Amino acid sequence: MTTSFSSIINIETGRPQLKDNIIKTIPKNILNILKEIGKASEQFGCQAYAAGGFVRDLFLNTPNFDIDIVIEKNGMEFAKKIAETKGWKLKTHKKFGTATLITSDNLKIDIASARSEYYKAPAALPQVKAGLLSEDVMRRDFTINTILINISPKNFGEITDIYSGIKDIKNKTVKVLHDISFIDDPTRILRAIKFATRFNFTIDPHTQKLIKEAVDKNIFASLSGKRFFTELEYILKEKDPVLPLIKLFEYKIMQNIHADIASNAGALSFLNRIKEVISLYKKNDYSEWALYFIGLINNCGKEASEDICRYFQIPHNQKILFCDLRIEAKNLLKNIEKNKTAYRKISVFKTELILYMMASLKSPVKREEIFKIYKKAKNTKILTNGNDIIKLGIKPGPIFSEIINRLFEAKIKGDIKTKKKEIDYIKKYLSEETPIIKNS
Ligand code: ATP
Numbered sequence: 508m509t510t511s512f513s514s515i516i517n518i519e520t521g522r523p524q525l526k527d528n529i530i531k532t533i534p535k536n537i538l539n540i541l542k543e544i545g546k547a548s549e550q551f552g553c554q555a556y557a558a559g560g561f562v563r564d565l566f567l568n569t570p571n572f573d574i575d576i577v578i579e580k581n582g583m584e585f586a587k588k589i590a591e592t593k594g595w596k597l598k599t600h601k602k603f604g605t606a607t608l609i610t611s612d613n614l615k616i617d618i619a620s621a622r623s624e625y626y627k628a629p630a631a632l633p634q635v636k637a638g639l640l641s642e643d644v645m646r647r648d649f650t651i652n653t654i655l656i657n658i659s660p661k662n663f664g665e666i667t668d669i670y671s672g673i674k675d676i677k678n679k680t681v682k683v684l685h686d687i688s689f690i691d692d693p694t695r696i697l698r699a700i701k702f703a704t705r706f707n708f709t710i711d712p713h714t715q716k717l718i719k720e721a722v723d724k725n726i727f728a729s730l731s732g733k734r735f736f737t738e739l740e741y742i743l744k745e746k747d748p749v750l751p752l753i754k755l756f757e758y759k760i761m762q763n764i765h766a767d768i769a770s771n772a773g774a775l776s777f778l779n780r781i782k783e784v785i786s787l788y789k790k791n792d793y794s795e796w797a798l799y800f801i802g803l804i805n806n807c808g809k810e811a812s813e814d815i816c817r818y819f820q821i822p823h824n825q826k827i828l829f830c831d832l833r834i835e836a837k838n839l840l841k842n843i844e845k846n847k848t849a850y851r852k853i854s855v856f857k858t859e860l861i862l863y864m865m866a867s868l869k870s871p872v873k874r875e876e877i878f879k880i881y882k883k884a885k886n887t888k889i890l891t892n893g894n895d896i897i898k899l900g901i902k903p904g905p906i907f908s909e910i911i912n913r914l915f916e917a918k919i920k921g922d923i924k925t926k927k928k929e930i931d932y933i934k935k936y937l938s939e940e941t942p943i944i945k946n947s
Contacts, residue, residue, distance in 0.1 A: 556658065582618045649672075649682060701742050752803065768806075781866045850915055
């Protein structure tokens with residue numbers, strides 16, 4: 508995509524210039540697919556429109572390969588027809604009446620019926636019914652996400668911009684469509700913060716006021732933790748999640764989740780250190796968002812972390828990482844700093860925990876040391892087994908793991924390469940350190 512934003516928008520009026528200009532910004536392969544879907548919509552007896560983030564990002568000149576299509580007929584039936592004729596993969600989401608097509612180029616196309624939504628109660632999931640295109644636009648979160656591009660053959664490229672979304676994109680503004688938007692759906696507060704920080708937009712002053720009012724009314728109390736976490740996870744997966752996380756603190760949203768997060772005065776500098784550590788670690792054998800989440804709850808004890816995970820309905824294996832293993836890593840770091848045996852444990856830690864330990868240290872030299880210990884520990888293998896220790900006259904018991912831990916530590920620090928050298932070390936250790944245990 509090479510066409511610049513100014514060539515699509517008339518600077519004077521903020522209105523789109525020729526529809527051809529927007530068409531020029533669409534990559535060829537996507538353009539062809541839009542045309543094919545448009546043709547199919549004609550055969551299906553309706554018009555089809557590109558919508559949502561895909562269109563917004565065209566105006567922002569930002570690549571977005573997740574295409575959203577809306578039609579005023581049954582979107583699921585339409586998607587099924589296309590899948591049959593083109594041989595594309597189809598996933599239907601019956602609960603939402605939507606479908607996803609996966610093209611042979613692996614492009615993802617969401618097809619939805621135009622719908623209207625209404626909220627029975629604040630923060631509840633909306634009641635959905637088939638609606639007109641204008642109603643479908645009305646249910647959306649922000650003006651910047653309401654622009655439609657007609658993709659049917661006769662009107663291909665025609666832009667519908669009921670809420671002046673193009674002008675708001677030009678003015679770099681995130682703005683809701685109506686005053687009870689955040690009461691209907693508080694997840695939109697997180698979305699507003701996400702879009703504003705991602706695109707370097709400002710949240711329009713009235714929309715900011717609505718956010719503050721909704722937070723003051725404690726609107727998040729009526730939102731399920733699961734829905735909150737889904738949006739939080741999207742934020743944690745942003746290219747730079749620290750910016751939106753700062754905003755979540757500024758709007759006092761994180762503090763609402765758990766009092767111990769509120770007392771986390773160092774949270775932001777900790778998150779910045781995580782960002783630093785991530786930028787230095789080049790492999791992608793871990794989950795960045797999970798590391799940021801760990802940073803977010805850094806000051807919470809085990810009980811508080813478990814409360815938070817329970818509220819967010821975080822799956823068991825992730826809960827183990829965020830609560831149990833995170834606390835273990837924290838304690839391990841203390842032990843390493845006190846020079847106690849801890850190296851064997853570090854060798855089995857997931858990358859998230861190693862990077863967490865590194866981010867816990869302010870000194871880059873100390874971080875480097877931890878990383879070196881980890882790399883060495885990972886490559887350290889113990890050649891001696893239980894039988895070898897029994898042969899030295901030791902009865903099986905807790906002393907075994909003490910011996911192996913000591914040996915592990917010595918191997919990391921020293922030059923013990925062969926099994927013979929290991930046995931020699933154990934003999935020396937037993938004679939010096941534990942004559943009582945040996946004889947008991
Ligand atoms: P991203 O670039 O982060 O994927 P997106 O705008 O594509 O963002 P999606 O979450 O894929 O967002 O949603 C697609 C469209 O559905 C949005 O552009 C918006 O119009 C609408 N939408 C999504 N979530 C909401 C919501 N909570 N309330 C109203 N409209 C929403």
